Amino acid sequence: MSIASLTKAWQPMSYGFLDASAKRELRRKMLKAIAVPGCQMPYASREVPMARGWGTGGLQVTLTLLKPSSVVKVIDQGADDSVNAASIRSFLSKVSGAAETWDTLAASLIQSRHRIPEERLHAGQILVLQVPNPEPLRPVEPNMSIARQMHADADYGRLWLILYEQIVRSGRIMEGAAYPSLVNGRHVMTPSPIPRWDVPKLHMAQHLTFLSAGREKRLYAVPPFTKVEPLVFSDVPFKVEDHGALTCHRSGVKGFYMNEIPQGDGGSAYELSDSHLGIKAIRQAEGEADRIGATWYQNGQSA
Amino acid sequence: MVSERTVGMTQALSLLPPQLMTTPPLLTMTGVSRRYGDVVALHDVSAVVYPGEVLGIVGESGSGKSTLLRMMNLEDTPDTGDYRLALPDLAGNLFGLDRFARRMLCATRIGIVYQNPHQGLLMQHTSSGNVAERLLIAGERSFANLRARGRTALEASEFPLDRMDARPIELSGGMQQRVQLAKAIALEPALLLLDEPTTGLDVSVQALVLDTLKRLQRDRAITMVIVSHDLGVIRTMADRVMVMRRGRVVEQGLSDQIFQDPQHDYTQQLVHAKL
Numbered sequence: 001m002s003i004a005s006l007t008k009a010w011q012p013m014s015y016g017f018l019d020a021s022a023k024r025e026l027r028r029k030m031l032k033a034i035a036v037p038g039c040q041m042p043y044a045s046r047e048v049p050m051a052r053g054w055g056t057g058g059l060q061v062t063l064t065l066l067k068p069s070s071v072v073k074v075i076d077q078g079a080d081d082s083v084n085a086a087s088i089r090s091f092l093s094k095v096s097g098a099a100e101t102w103d104t105l106a107a108s109l110i111q112s113r114h115r116i117p118e119e120r121l122h123a124g125q126i127l128v129l130q131v132p133n134p135e136p137l138r139p140v141e142p143n144m145s146i147a148r149q150m151h152a153d154a155d156y157g158r159l160w161l162i163l164y165e166q167i168v169r170s171g172r173i174m175e176g177a178a179y180p181s182l183v184n185g186r187h188v189m190t191p192s193p194i195p196r197w198d199v200p201k202l203h204m205a206q207h208l209t210f211l212s213a214g215r216e217k218r219l220y221a222v223p224p225f226t227k228v229e230p231l232v233f234s235d236v237p238f239k240v241e242d243h244g245a246l247t248c249h250r251s252g253v254k255g256f257y258m259n260e261i262p263q264g265d266g267g268s269a270y271e272l273s274d275s276h277l278g279i280k281a282i283r284q285a286e287g288e289a290d291r292i293g294a295t296w297y298q299n300g301q302s303a
Numbered sequence: 304m305v306s307e308r309t310v311g312m313t314q315a316l317s318l319l320p321p322q323l324m325t326t327p328p329l330l331t332m333t334g335v336s337r338r339y340g341d342v343v344a345l346h347d348v349s350a351v352v353y354p355g356e357v358l359g360i361v362g363e364s365g366s367g368k369s370t371l372l373r374m375m376n377l378e379d380t381p382d383t384g385d386y387r388l389a390l391p392d393l394a395g396n397l398f399g400l401d402r403f404a405r406r407m408l409c410a411t412r413i414g415i416v417y418q419n420p421h422q423g424l425l426m427q428h429t430s431s432g433n434v435a436e437r438l439l440i441a442g443e444r445s446f447a448n449l450r451a452r453g454r455t456a457l458e459a460s461e462f463p464l465d466r467m468d469a470r471p472i473e474l475s476g477g478m479q480q481r482v483q484l485a486k487a488i489a490l491e492p493a494l495l496l497l498d499e500p501t502t503g504l505d506v507s508v509q510a511l512v513l514d515t516l517k518r519l520q521r522d523r524a525i526t527m528v529i530v531s532h533d534l535g536v537i538r539t540m541a542d543r544v545m546v547m548r549r550g551r552v553v554e555q556g557l558s559d560q561i562f563q564d565p566q567h568d569y570t571q572q573l574v575h576a577k578l
Contacts, residue, residue: 153406157439158425164439165432167446168468233446 016063017095022046026064026219030210033221038183038228039151040134045217055088055113056214058130062092062111065126070098073107078115078259078273085113102276105293114177116198118256118274119293121207123224129192131213134220136180136190156188159231167236181230188231189220197240197257201296202228244300248272251281255300327389329354329526330494335374335384337367337550344370345381346550352494355524359541359558361534361573367550368530372498374398375528376415377405388412390493410440414487418499420479423486424471430482431457431467437489456489457482459522461515477508481515488519497529501536513539534573538562546570 014020022044029043048056048063062072072092076085080102088111093100101107104117111128121127137147140158150156159180166174177193181202191199192211202209202222212219222228232238246258249269256277258270272278283290297303330352337345345367352358360368373379374386377397386397390412400408409415417423424433434453435443443449457467462481471479480500487495500516501509513536519525520540529540537544538558545555546567554567565571 153403155406155440157436158428160439160444161425161428161432161436164435164446164449165429168429168431168450233449234444236446 013095015096016066017048017091018046018060018063022060023064026060029219030061030064030221033210033219034208034223036187037223037226038187038189038220040187040189040218040220042217043219045214048214049091050088052215053132054084055111055130057212057216057219058111058113058128058210058214059088059091060214061128061210061212061219062109063095065109065128066092066096066098068097069108070096071101071106071108072098073101073104073110075110075112075115075117075274077113078257079275081275102279104276105291114193114195115257115273116194116201118272118277118295118297120296121205123206125207127207127209129194129209129211131190131192131211131218132215133178134190134211134213134216134218136178136188151187154186156182156231159188160233163231163233167233173232173236173239179230181228183222183228184226185229187220189222191228195241195257196230196238197243197297199228199230199238200240200302204228240302243270244297246270248278248281251278252285253278253281255297256295326354328352329389330375330528331385331387331389332371332375333385335371335381335386337370337374337379337381337384343550345374348384348547348550348552350545350552352526352528354526356543357520357527357529357541359537359544360528360530360547361532361537361544362547363532365549366547368532368547369498370550371547372415372496372528372530375494376413376496377409388493410437411490412492413494413496414490414492415496416480416483416487416498416500418502420471420476420483423483424479426472427470429468430462430471430474430485433471433482434486434489437486441490452489453485456485459488459519460484461511461518475508476504477512480504480512484512484515484519488523488525491523493526495525495527497527497531499531499533500529502531502533509536516540534562546573 025044029041033041046060048059050056050059072089074085074089076082079085089100092098104119109126113130116127135147136159137150139162141147141150163173177195178190179196179199180188181191181199183189191202204225204227206224208224209222210219230238243258244255247254248258248271250271253272257273259273261269261271263269280290280292328351332350335345335348348371360371362368374381380398384398388397431453434456435449438449438452454464457464460481462478462485471482501512504512520527531537541558544558544561546553548569554570561570562574565574
């Protein structure tokens with residue numbers, strides 16, 4: 001009997017890059033986060049081969065959730081082909097053997113920065129959002145210990161106060177991204193810097209969402225079928241961006257969240273922010289068999 | 304001159320007391336003691352305040368008057384003591400409330416004006432926003448109502464409405480006190496606590512703020528507790544006076560009685576020093 005037969009073969013790193021204890025720590029905190037929707041759980045954020053602020057929080061959660069049968073999609077500002085998205089996706093597949101995809105419908109695990117895909121996520125899919133600043137109370141309370149007490153007291157009056165002052169000053173709510181939202185009627189969370197357009201997608205969704213901030217060492221979750229209500233006044237309704245009437249100049253698709261591309265003549269062209277939806281639409285128009293799933297918005301209206 | 308006019312008003316009001324005294328007290332505090340290390344801040348202090356009455360608390364610096372007021376606002380708990388407010392659905396010793404109930408009670412039933420506006424106001428937010436925050440805590444979620452109720456409260460505290468969206472940090476001391484006052488009365492509290500509301504203001508502004516307080520008291524019959532080291536302020540405002548020294552109540556009575564015929568050595572000194 002040789003020693004080699006009793007031990008595992010040498011490997012350059014643990015499965016899924018993070019060591020077992022790091023993954024156990026994350027799993028515990030993720031379970032806690034699911035148990036108390038929207039409540040920020042502190043966790044021991046590890047080093048990953050990426051700078052803080054580039055999605056290390058999301059990456060750690062994704063690495064913990066990976067298995068060889070996973071199909072991963074990584075989105076950066078809606079695009080699958082940006083450098084950051086491409087390198088995170090190839091890293092994930094390299095350390096786990098998981099398959100890579102651009103297709104929202106095919107993915108089992110989606111890590112995203114700034115966007116939630118336009119196609120409806122279904123039960124069993126997990127969305128991981130990278131969060132730069134997990135604390136919705138930071139603009140009103142610089143002291144984080146007091147902010148945590150305010151969370152415990154559900155003392156969120158000052159968040160409405162910000163909205164009140166925006167309406168007084170500008171006539172409308174100016175909060176663009178990371179719109180504070182009440183989860184399960186108890187905790188207010190920052191839904192990462194997703195646009196207002198994407199916030200309603202979290203409400204009573206079929207999929208599980210994790211939000212993780214690596215530098216701030218906090219993660220929180222929105223379990224399936226959980227209420228997520230953006231903070232609003234009873235007489236000032238929540239409004240998403242006015243993108244319903246815009247048409248994508250590449251795919252001709254209308255009624256989704258668009259990127260504005262300034263043109264030489266001073267005007268603007270628009271293209272779909274969810275790049276793979278655009279690719280699918282173009283392929284369909286060219287007669288290829290590519291399926292576009294049910295979308296959250298139809299003709300620019302929330303379906 | 305201002306004080307003479309307002310003293311006259313107090314006397315006119317004091318024709319009402321019989322009715323005042325037959326109602327049960329709104330605020331009852333019994334046997335409140337508090338030590339901070341070796342320092343005795345309060346020793347066996349008891350106080351009652353009747354509905355619609357203004358109780359003045361005077362005393363030198365360090366006599367425990369502000370500590371007592373903080374206890375009334377439930378910001379601090381004593382070592383021993385009992386505190387009750389005769390309000391519907393509020394039974395038992397208020398010092399025993401948990402922090403949620405305490406916060407709700409302070410926000411909705413008790414208004415406070417601090418000596419230092421930085422303590423009571425969010426300086427980086429607008430004045431109307433400061434008032435709105437109170438209403439938001441109490442659950443008001445309609446923008447139009449917030450705006451209207453904020454305006455009403457600021458108007459009642461005689462704040463110039465064209466500046467209602469200015470930040471308190473840009474306002475004068477007297478105006479800041481008016482914002483605090485508007486914030487305190489926005490929810491029409493049962494009890495209004497004033498901690499040296501006019502200290503640090505110049506005499507003319509002080510008179511104007513006192514005028515406002517007086518008018519509010521007359522119009523709304525708010526129960527007030529006013530703490531001051533300034534006998535002039537107490538004489539103008541208070542129906543009854545409590546004199547404190549070294550954490551003890553040395554004398555209390557109707558304000559005329561205390562000012563005309565002080566019994567305790569310390570009160571005599573205090574009154575004569577003033578006159």
